[in-house]
Amino acid sequence: MLDKxxxxxxxxxxxxxxxxxxxxxxxAAVGLTAPLANQILxxxxxxMAEGVSTYKPTKRGGGGALKLLWWQGPTLxxxxxxxxxxxxxxxxLFYEPLACWDxxxxxxxxxxxxxxxxxxGGLAADGKSVTWKLKPGVKWxxxxxxxxxxxxxxxxxxxDPATSAVTIATYRDIVVEKVDDLTVRILFNKPTPFWADAxxxxxxxxxxxxxxxxxxxxxxxxAPNNLSPVGTGPYxxxxxxxxxIVRGELNPDYHMPNRPYxxxxxxxxxxxxxxxxxxxxxxxxxDFGYNIQVEDDVLLRLEKGGKGKAIYAVGGDTEFIALNxxxxxxxxxxxxxxxxxxxxxxSDPAVRKALALLVDREAVKKVIYGRAGRTTANFLNGPEKxxxxxxxxxxxxxxxxxxxxxxxxxxxxxxxxxxxxxxxKLLYQTSxxxxxxxxQAIVKQACQKAGIDVELKSVVASVFFSSxxxxxxxxxKFYADMEMFQIPMSQPDPSQHMRRYMSANVATxxxxxxxxxxxxxxxxxxxxxxxxxxxxMDPVKRxxxxxxxxxxxxxxTVFIPVQHRLKVEAAANNLVxxxxxxxxxxxxxxxxxxxx
Amino acid sequence: MSQYVLRRLLIAIxxxxxxxxxxxxxxxxxxxxxxxxxxxxxNVPPEVAAALRAKFGLDDPIYLRYLHWLSAMAHGDxxxxxxxxxxxxxxxxxxxxxxxxxxxxxxxxxLLIAIxVGVYAATKPYSLFDQIAxxxxxxxxxxxxxxxxxxxxxxxSVTLDxxxxxxSSDIKATGIRWVLEMIRQAIMPVxxxxxxxxxxxxxxxxxxxxxxxxLDYVTTARAKGLGQxxxxxxxxxRNAMIPVVTLIALQMPAVFGxxxxxxxxxxxPGIGSLLISSxxxxxxxxxxxxxxVFACLVVLFNLIADVLYGWLDPRISLR
Numbered sequence: 031m032l033d034k035x036x037x038x039x040x041x042x043x044x045x046x047x048x049x050x051x052x053x054x055x056x057x058a059a060v061g062l063t064a065p066l067a068n069q070i071l072x073x074x075x076x077x078m079a080e081g082v083s084t085y086k087p088t089k090r091g092g093g094g095a096l097k098l099l100w101w102q103g104p105t106l107x108x109x110x111x112x113x114x115x116x117x118x119x120x121x122x123l124f125y126e127p128l129a130c131w132d133x134x135x136x137x138x139x140x141x142x143x144x145x146x147x148x149x150x151g152g153l154a155a156d157g158k159s160v161t162w163k164l165k166p167g168v169k170w171x172x173x174x175x176x177x178x179x180x181x182x183x184x185x186x187x188x189x190d191p192a193t194s195a196v197t198i199a200t201y202r203d204i205v206v207e208k209v210d211d212l213t214v215r216i217l218f219n220k221p222t223p224f225w226a227d228a229x230x231x232x233x234x235x236x237x238x239x240x241x242x243x244x245x246x247x248x249x250x251x252x253a254p255n256n257l258s259p260v261g262t263g264p265y266x267x268x269x270x271x272x273x274x275i276v277r278g279e280l281n282p283d284y285h286m287p288n289r290p291y292x293x294x295x296x297x298x299x300x301x302x303x304x305x306x307x308x309x310x311x312x313x314x315x316x317d318f319g320y321n322i323q324v325e326d327d328v329l330l331r332l333e334k335g336g337k338g339k340a341i342y343a344v345g346g347d348t349e350f351i352a353l354n355x356x357x358x359x360x361x362x363x364x365x366x367x368x369x370x371x372x373x374x375x376x377s378d379p380a381v382r383k384a385l386a387l388l389v390d391r392e393a394v395k396k397v398i399y400g401r402a403g404r405t406t407a408n409f410l411n412g413p414e415k416x417x418x419x420x421x422x423x424x425x426x427x428x429x430x431x432x433x434x435x436x437x438x439x440x441x442x443x444x445x446x447x448x449x450x451x452x453x454x455k456l457l458y459q460t461s462x463x464x465x466x467x468x469x470q471a472i473v474k475q476a477c478q479k480a481g482i483d484v485e486l487k488s489v490v491a492s493v494f495f496s497s498x499x500x501x502x503x504x505x506x507k508f509y510a511d512m513e514m515f516q517i518p519m520s521q522p523d524p525s526q527h528m529r530r531y532m533s534a535n536v537a538t539x540x541x542x543x544x545x546x547x548x549x550x551x552x553x554x555x556x557x558x559x560x561x562x563x564x565x566x567m568d569p570v571k572r573x574x575x576x577x578x579x580x581x582x583x584x585x586x587t588v589f590i591p592v593q594h595r596l597k598v599e600a601a602a603n604n605l606v607x608x609x610x611x612x613x614x615x616x617x618x619x620x621x622x623x624x625x626x
Numbered sequence: 627m628s629q630y631v632l633r634r635l636l637i638a639i640x641x642x643x644x645x646x647x648x649x650x651x652x653x654x655x656x657x658x659x660x661x662x663x664x665x666x667x668x669n670v671p672p673e674v675a676a677a678l679r680a681k682f683g684l685d686d687p688i689y690l691r692y693l694h695w696l697s698a699m700a701h702g703d704x705x706x707x708x709x710x711x712x713x714x715x716x717x718x719x720x721x722x723x724x725x726x727x728x729x730x731x732x733x734x735x736x737l738l739i740a741i742x743v744g745v746y747a748a749t750k751p752y753s754l755f756d757q758i759a760x761x762x763x764x765x766x767x768x769x770x771x772x773x774x775x776x777x778x779x780x781x782x783s784v785t786l787d788x789x790x791x792x793x794s795s796d797i798k799a800t801g802i803r804w805v806l807e808m809i810r811q812a813i814m815p816v817x818x819x820x821x822x823x824x825x826x827x828x829x830x831x832x833x834x835x836x837x838x839x840x841l842d843y844v845t846t847a848r849a850k851g852l853g854q855x856x857x858x859x860x861x862x863x864r865n866a867m868i869p870v871v872t873l874i875a876l877q878m879p880a881v882f883g884x885x886x887x888x889x890x891x892x893x894x895p896g897i898g899s900l901l902i903s904s905x906x907x908x909x910x911x912x913x914x915x916x917x918x919v920f921a922c923l924v925v926l927f928n929l930i931a932d933v934l935y936g937w938l939d940p941r942i943s944l945r
Contacts, residue, residue, distance in 0.1 A: 105710040105907070113661060113709060113907075192680050199671045251711050271720050272710040273903050274895035275795055298792060298894040300903070305779075309792050313783055316792065423720070492908050496659030497675040503657070544672035 051406040054134075054414075061360050076177055080145055081132030084608070085289065091280050093291035093624055099316040101306040103299010105272045108256045109235040110188055110195035115614055117231045119320065120276050120297060122616040124171070124261035125235035128162055128181075129226065131612040133343060135227065135413050138618070140177065141165055141236065141262060141285075143212070146225070158220035158565040162229070164212040168237050168285045171260045171267065176207040180296070183239035192247035200228050221302045224523040231521060232614035235261070264620045273299050284620075291623035304328065310600035311338035317624075318607060319600040320615045325464070326400025329598075332490045336603070342401060343597040344517035345611025346412025346527075349403075351389065351458075351473070351512050351590040352549045353382055358457070358509045365539040367508050369550060376511070382455070382587035385512070387430040388476040389590050391423060397472070398465045402417075403593040408427035410580040411594040413522045415569075418577045421584050423591075430480045439481075457509040459487040459503075462493040466514060469592060473550035492517060499542045506543040508550070516595060522612040523577050525564060531583065532557045551588045631933065638925045645921040646914075650695060653910050654688045660708040660908045682708055695914065705911035709904070713754050714915040717899055725896030727808075728815050735820030736827055736873075743824075744831025748839060749858060759828060764824025771818050771884050775891040778814045789814055793894040794914045813891045819884055822876070830873055834866040868938050875931030895903060 039056060042048035059454040087093070104120025105113075112118040128142040130409035138144050143163040146152025150342050152161045168176040185206035195201075205217040208227070216228055228234060241260055245253035259267050262285070265278035278295040298316070306319040307329060322340060323330070329340045357371035391405040401592040404411075407421035439454060447454040458473065460466045467488055474484040489503040489509060494515070496504050505513055519527055529535070530546035533553065537545035556579055563575035583589055599615060601607050604625045608618035660682075661675040679685055683694065698705060704715040747756040783791040790811050797807045838844065841861050847861045888900030893899070896915055904912035 095798075102903075105903075106712070107712075111711055191677060192682050194672050196674055196675070198674055200754070251706070256711055269796065271795065271895060272707075272712065272717060273900065274721075277796070294798075296794075298794065298893065300899050301792070301890065301896065305791070305891075305893075308784065313787065313791070315783075315790055413726065485721075490657070492906065493657040496657070497661055497672060497679065498657065498659040501657050501659075542676070544676065589723075 037418050052371070062336075081134065081136035081138035083138070083621055084606070085623065086606075087288055087291050087623050090282070090284070090290065091293050094163060094292060095294045095296065096292035096622070097316045098295070098297040098317075099301075099306045099309055099319040100297055100299050101301050101303050101321070103273045103297065104270075104276060106256060107259045107267075107270055107276070108236065108237065108253075108367040109233060110184075110193070110197050111250075111256065112233065113295050116299075117616050118235075120270075120615045121259065121616055122235055122263070123265055123276060123278055123295065123297065123508050123619065124259040124263045124267050125237060126261060126263050126320075127231055127357055128164070128229040130231055130617040131522060131610045132618060133608065133610045135610070137230075139165075140620075141168060153225065157218070157223060157225070159215055159217045161209065161213060161215045164214070165285060166212055168262055168284050170240075170262055171281060172238075172241075173577065174238065174240055176236075176238075176262050177211045178214045179211075180236055180239045181214045182208050182511050183208050183243065184229070184236050187237070187242060187250075190247050193250040195250075197234060200234060204228055221562075221565060223567055223569060224521075224525055227521060227523075231612075232617045235262075239599050253325045265292075265295045275299065286620055289620050297619070307332055307600045308339075309402045310602060311335060311340065314338060314602060317602045318615075322598045322600045323402075323463075324598070325398070327401065329400075329600075338600055338602045340401070341599050341607070341609060343599070343609040343611040344412070345597060346410070346522075347516050347595045348406065348409060348411050348519075348526075349469075349514065349516045349595055350409060351385075351514045351592060352508075353385070353547060353587060353590070354508050354511050354549045355552070355588075357506075358511060363539070367550065368538060369538055373511070375454060375456070378437055378439075378449075379587070380433050381439070384430040384433045385477070385482075386481065386587050386590045387424065387433070388480055388482070389473055390425040390476055391592060391594060392425065393418050393472055393594055394469050399469050399593050399595065402596050402598045404596070406427040406591045406594040407579055407584065408587045408594075409583045409591055410524050410576060411591070413524075414521065416576045416580070417571050418580045418584075420577070420581050423478070427476055427479050431580050433597065434480065434482075441481045445481055446483045453483070454481065455483045455485065456511040457485050457487060458512045458514070459489060459494075460514040461491040461505075462488045463491065469514065497544070505545065506537040506545070507549045508548050510528050510539070514592065515547075528576055528579050530565070531588065532560050545608075549588050551583075551586070553582060553586065555581045631929070633931050634932070638929070642918075642925060644922060645833055646696070646699075646918055647692065649917050649921070650692045653914055654691065660684075660910070678708075682706075685864060687886035695911075697858045698937070702707065704915050706903075707909055707912050708911075709907050709909040711924050714911050717900065717912060718915060718919065721895055721900045723896045724793070724890070724894050724899060725882075725885060728812060728889070728894055728896060729881055731812060731816045731833060732819035732823060732885075733874075733878075733881060735816055739820070739824040740827035742830050744828045745835055745858065745863060747828070748832045748835030749854075751836060756832075758818060759832075762827045763828045766821055767829075770824075770887075771822050772887045772891060775815070775818045778818060779891070782814060792894045795895045813893060815888050819881065819888050822884060823881060826877075827870070827873070831866070831870055834869050835862060838862050838866045864938070868935065871938060872931045875927045875934070879920060882920055882923065 039053055043050060043053050082556055085522045100116055102116045104117045106117050107121050109118055109121040109125055112121060126140045129137045129139050132138045141164060144150060145158050145166045146162060148155060164178060170176055185201050187193055188197045188201040202549060207215050211216050238260055241255045242253055257270055264281055264284045266281045268277040268279055270276050276297040280290055280293050284290060303323050307322045307324050307360060309315045310319040311332040312335040333339055353376050354367060354373055356367040356369060357373050358367045360371050362368040362370045371606045384502050395403045395405050407423040408418050412415055434447055439449045442448045458470060460470060470486045474486060477484045493501055493503050494505050498504060503511055505515060531551050535545045535547040536550045537543045560581040563572050566572040566575060597611055599609055606623050606625055609615055610618060661678050707714055707717055710864060724820060742757050747759045779791045782789045793811050797804055799807055844857060844861055847857045850901055886901055889896045889898035890902050901916045
């Protein structure tokens with residue numbers, strides 16, 4: 031039904047009977063995000079919407095200095111080596127991708143001349159290739175022209191394992207060919223509904239061939255330009271001290287009219303989030319501070335100073351509690367949480383469902399996340415088009431208790447429920463982080479009331495998120511019953527996010543815990559939904575598969591979604607900054623300006 | 627003299643080797659991974675992090691890694707930062723000026739306060755001035771720098787709005803304005819560190835002075851009819867300064883330690899904040915290098931203290 035309706039809606043947009051915005055809203059209502067809705071239109075024969083720029087200044091420059099405060103400063107400026115978003119943010123000041131994402135998830139052109147669509151021949155109907163036309167006349171900061179060779183080079187550079195680029199996953203399975211000096215074609219080995227990954231967004235910014243060609247492969251780390259970028263962006267590189275400061279100045283040859291607004295640019299690193307919020311919101315020493323993970327009452331108090339404000343961007347980041355489907359306390363062949371075991375308590379679905387009833391998401395929002403969170407019943411919370419409307423959540427200690435009673439878990443002498451000699455005692459771990467410890471306390475309290483004993487554990491983030499297979503506390507090993515964190519969603523498409531939990535990807539000793547399915551969830555139905563989605567070119571059907579996959583995860587209580595988290599930034603009151611929940615903070619920097 | 631210095635330097639080598647071994651083993655055994663941020667990024671397959679670990683030799687046994695580090699160090703190669711992908715020595719040299727500027731100024735401030743106050747308090751023990759100086763000194767060294775730092779920020783930046791609390795390593799001004807800005811932004815961190823140092827030093831100067839001031843030769847000097855100023859400066863201070871010099875020299879590494887916290891609070895791009903961010907990102911080569919530099923400083927300042935001894939008190943012969 032959804033499919034038929036969508037077809038007719040696409041038809042309406044095509045003939046102009048329905049406007050694009052209404053279409054996106056309709057799709058959002060059935061749970062599809064804006065970027066996806068746009069891609070649906072593109073595949074349905076209507077060109078993808080170009081993000082509308084709100085940029086007002088009518089001349090280049092004259093805006094003075096823009097002072098950015100990144101409390102974790104960039105430590106290197108090559109997007110292919112970015113170990114974290116901070117490095118992508120810093121690189122993006124100077125380097126540019128073909129296109130970026132605006133706050134609504136629409137594509138905005140940067141180095142590309144037009145958005146590929148079926149009409150303009152950019153998209154192949156079978157979804158196996160996409161052709162990008164490049165903007166003519168773009169120059170690197172050193173005056174050399176930007177051409178298709180540069181784009182092709184980035185693919186060759188990244189896919190070479192010896193380069194050890196972190197972008198390798200984007201490029202290793204595609205083929206990029208030069209059609210002419212200003213046209214490149216990307217060939218996929220299978221139908222690819224989400225074609226806007228390679229060369230799109232800050233992580234996939236393009237570096238110049240003429241400066242990096244000699245440093246491809248094993249010599250990559252010797253490239254002098256790893257620390258002194260020569261890009262195509264609105265600001266030219268001046269100075270970089272890792273972790274401390276990045277400085278740039280206006281690029282007089284920038285390829286977008288009247289941009290950039292600011293004459294100089296400074297990105298200062300170091301310190302902590304609270305004092306960064308203070309420097310922007312309260313004292314106004316800086317214009318913009320990124321990733322202000324600070325309690326809402328602190329922000330509200332700082333905002334009374336009146337020099338700046340907190341701003342929010344909606345993306346798809348979900349804070350969740352994952353349940354372990356294997357037994358963390360039994361060792362089989364030197365491996366705990368082995369696939370050969372079953373979780374003694376969670377193998378009863380009633381226990382999992384009861385736990386979901388015991389997470390008071392409203393309280394977590396009210397007490398901890400404030401304006402930076404939304405309650406949710408879904409694991410997949412964005413883009414809008416992929417968000418399920420079939421799920422719901424509630425917090426009820428009575429219902430949870432009754433559910434456990436009915437399943438035969440009766441309170442023992444110590445008030446803790448037990449069945450067949452097994453006590454409902456759970457170990458609940460997460461990384462050390464203020465909001466997470468508070469959430470743990472809220473959940474523990476509710477569980478206690480329902481007769482479940484919860485032991486809390488918190489691990490230093492640098493260990494918890496480590497890939498060090500020798501450490502027992504890393505999250506993929508999951509030597510606990512429940513664990514809580516979030517996996518950032520770095521592009522407006524759920525494919526990477528959802529395929530992690532396919533049966534083939536379970537984390538085991540054999541794959542050195544590199545399998546991404548850490549709850550060790552095995553469900554054929556889920557696998558089928560994901561495989562179907564990945565081969566589906568029809569955007570509506572594809573979205574339906576992902577919604578189904580989400581619903582399976584929720585119905586089976588693989589994850590208990592705790593909060594849909596928004597990005598929080600601090601900005602001066604007079605700064606007009608464009609921030610997208612689907613992109614890095616600096617991705618739309620060319621559109622930033624100051625209001626008088 | 628030069629023979630003595632040379633011998634001391636040679637003795638320092640085995641102790642530095644021992645220190646480096648301990649540091650290396652502790653860091654290698656510490657949990658954490660420089661590529662942890664990659665682990666939660668769904669865009670990056672786990673093989674990439676594993677390949678990076680292999681490339682930077684993180685999977686080798688500890689003794690091999692230590693020998694690699696040692697032989698590289700012997701060649702003047704300080705190692706390579708995992709996180710910045712640049713040479714560690716370049717990274718440290720970039721950060722050193724800010725640290726030296728702040729710590730140097732703080733130390734000078736501390737001496738400028740401690741010596742006059744300590745000396746004057748000792749000449750009039752248990753006077754009102756002495757009492758006040760004592761109380762302030764106790765307050766000064768009981769308050770940790772992270773507390774006074776935040777207090778200063780709240781008073782002078784947030785409430786009064788006089789001083790900036792984000793230190794900028796390159797000020798966009800020239801000439802006299804540049805100098806003024808450099809001074810302005812350093813006032814708070816230097817005051818925080820300097821006052822902390824001055825507090826304990828004042829107490830020390832005072833007691834060293836009191837020890838000397840009652841000795842017979844001082845009475846003799848007075849009996850000769852020398853003025854109070856001359857007696858204090860020429861006769862008492864010179865002798866009282868001997869233990870003070872040792873204290874200052876031995877405290878230098880502790881000052882660097884205090885600077886780590888202060889640098890973090892005021893965002894001073896010095897080696898202290900480099901150390902903190904490297905520890906947080908598990909960038910072991912940088913942590914190793916910075917801690918090793920600190921170890922070298924301890925050894926060096928011990929040596930300087932001993933040499934200064936000989937200069938201040940010719941009776942102590944260095945052989």
